[in-house]
Amino acid sequence: MRDTDRELLKELVRLDVSQTDCSEVRRVLETCPDVADTLANPLVTHDEKHGIISKLFPESVQKFMQNTVRSGAVEHIGDILDEYEDILIDRQGSIKAVVRYVTPLTESQQADLRQFIMEKFGKEDVDIEYKHDPDIIGGFILNAGDLEYDKSYRTGLRLMKDTLQTKAAEYVGAPSSAKSSSSDIISVLKTEVRDFDVKSGATETGFITRLGDGIARVYGMNSVMYGELVEFETGIRGIVQNLEEKSIGVVLLGDDHGLTEGSSVIRTGKRAGIGVSDELLGRVVDALGSPIDGLGAIKADDYFPIEREAPGVIERKPVNVPLQTGILAIDSMFPIGRGQRELIIGDRQTGKTSIAVDTIINQKGQDVICIYVAIGQKSSTVAQIVNTLKKYGAMDYSVVVCASASDPAPFQYISPYSGTAIAEYFMSKGKDVLIVYDDLSKHAVAYRAMSLLLHRPPGREAYPGDVFYLHSRLLERSSRLDDEHGGGSLTALPIIETLAGDISAYIPTNVISITDGQIFLESELFNSGLRPAVNYGLSVSRVGGAAQTKAMKKASGNLRIDLAQFKEMEIFTQFSSELDQSTTELLDHGRMLTELLKQPLYNPLPHYEQVILLYAAQHGFFKGIPLKELREHRTDLMNYIRSYGQDIISEIDEKKVLTDDLAERIERILTAFEE
Secondary structure (H helix, E strand, O other): OOHHHHHHHHHHHHHOHHHHHHHHHHHHHOHHHHHHHHHHOOOOHHHHHHHHHHOOOOOHHHHHHHHHOOOHHHHHHHHHHHHHHHEEEEEEOOOEEEEEEEOOHHHHHHHHHHHHHHHHHHHOOEEEEEEHHHHHHOEEEEEEEEEEEEEEEEHHHHHHHHHHHHHHHHHHHHHHHHHHHHHHHHHHHHHHOOOOOOOOOEEEEEOOOOOOOOEEEEEEEOOOOOEEEEEEEEOOEOOOOOOOOEEEEEEOOOOOOOOOOEEEEEEEEEEOEEEOEEEEEEEEOOOOOOOOOOOOOOOOOOEEEOOOOOOHHEOOOOOOEEEEOOOHHHHOOOOEEOOOOOEEEEEOOOOOOHHHHHHHHHHHOEEEEEEEEEEEOOHHHHHHHHHHHHHHHOHHHHEEEEOOOOOHHHHHHHHHHHHHHHHHHHHHOOEEEEEEEOOOEEEHHHHHHHHHHHOOOHHHHHOOOOOHHHHHHHHOOOOOEOOOOOOOOOEEEEEEEEEOOOOOOOOHHHHHHOOOOOEEEEEEHHHOOOOOOOOEEEEEEOOOOHOOHHHHHHOOOHHHHHHHHHHHHHHHOOOOOOOOOEEEEEEHHHHHHHHHHHOOOOOOHHHHHHHHHHHHHHHHOOOOOOHHHHHHHHHHHHHHHHHHHHHHHHHHHHHHHOOOOHHHHHHHHHHHHOO
16 A cells, blocks of 8 residues: 555544445445546646535545545545455454355354354454355355355265265275275265264355456465465366465466456465375376376375475485486586486577486486476477387386476476476485476576566566575475485486577576586587587586596596597697697597597497496597597497406496406407407
């Protein structure tokens, strides 16, 4: 309320205007809309306005009306009167209630009801309005304040139906040895019928005052929580996002068809969450956990809230177990550990999703559960990714959560939180979980659209001020838990899309500061044929060697330094015609390493193959081989080692240490292959 309006409200209180006179002001303004326009018109003289006020309005409010006209607040009269009437009700100690019934209440029942309301709300006076409503079948529904006390037969029948359906599902799903006899089912039915009249209670309710663009403004429900689920009268649900003095902002999780201003809303008392179970593996679900792959329903064993506090520092343990991506360039230079958050960042069409999908495919046989969250992607793109995962057998241990570009902004907003809730379910069972958010740029855009519709103040690039908290509270949930808390881990690979390689933009810098490193993919490298197009200078892993096996750490050696020197020397010598031998060898070695790090799509390399290839490259076994023949040469080499060096492969996979003896045996088999 404006300061001017507040002063006018104080004047009404000082004048002690009655409820009757307030109603008369409303009646005049509603009956003659031209009166308000005339009083607000600056071309009408003050004397003319004074005459209109004297003729049409009660004497007790004439001074208030004159001051209202003088301060230019005519259009706010309705709001000021609303506030004043609330003050009158509180001052008088009265409350208004509405009772819907089928059979009229007797006088004694009405007296009992009045007494109940007086005790419940501590009011001395109760104004009860009775309305006949045959839709409730029987009983009655009481609305008083922002509470609804439902003793209707309609609600009792719905609760009975839900209970019997649950019992029936349990009966059908139970083994034959554990099934109840028919007499047990009859006893359940008898209990439901006996308790039919008492199964009701007080529910806090509200009603819609404004609706549009997937956002509802709801009046009432003073005790509702932020993030709580509320249910509309059409059955769809919403999540509370704004808590204001007299209303709340709710984002709708579904179509608003059938809802209008005045539609009722009921609290559920539950935070927004998702049903979880092992049956989710191999399935494609939407942001609410409902299947969208046409393979039938998913039975939930538990309910996990989508918003959850991240594990504390005491509950975590160091990130020192590698999560192999199968991509040589990443595992050798920017290793990812279980429980880490490694950002994949770059322009569109540079292979960001391909790195994530390769990583998921590489987890086959590694006892890692994978969650892929598609945010704002085309449905055809998601279908293509699902088909790829099925082709390589990765859907057996994966879950795909899809909020496509055609879904409303609230679905795109909650989808990464829903995916994380599924991941936390498996992590709570001691599993190692990998989650991919593809991508958080579209997530931030969906949140911005939702926030602007909720009338939150915009900040930089029109994003709301809490957009950093949006992603930090999501990514902080990724961790590696100690044995006391289950020993599971959650590794996150968030994806961010940049524009023209600008990693200093608002959202990229936010997420870079939250994560434990980034893999930067560059368009120029991608177009030049280097795939994956990893920029070795701007990419980094803040966990580093702690998330590498000793074998990989020793085999990779100074790989990153060698590539940096090659890049610098290549730029320096690109216009030189004569080069000395050491410079030529450095350039040849760098070109060989660059070619070696090229990797086809959906072809992750096992750990032993990465170690052997890097060892061979660092010890000059690929020296002198033409670059065009290098890929065929390395394929022949690995086929030879698989045939004659199984003992070497087994030792690398089991011990993951490159001892002097093992290095000597690798050199012998490499030499034998060369000969």
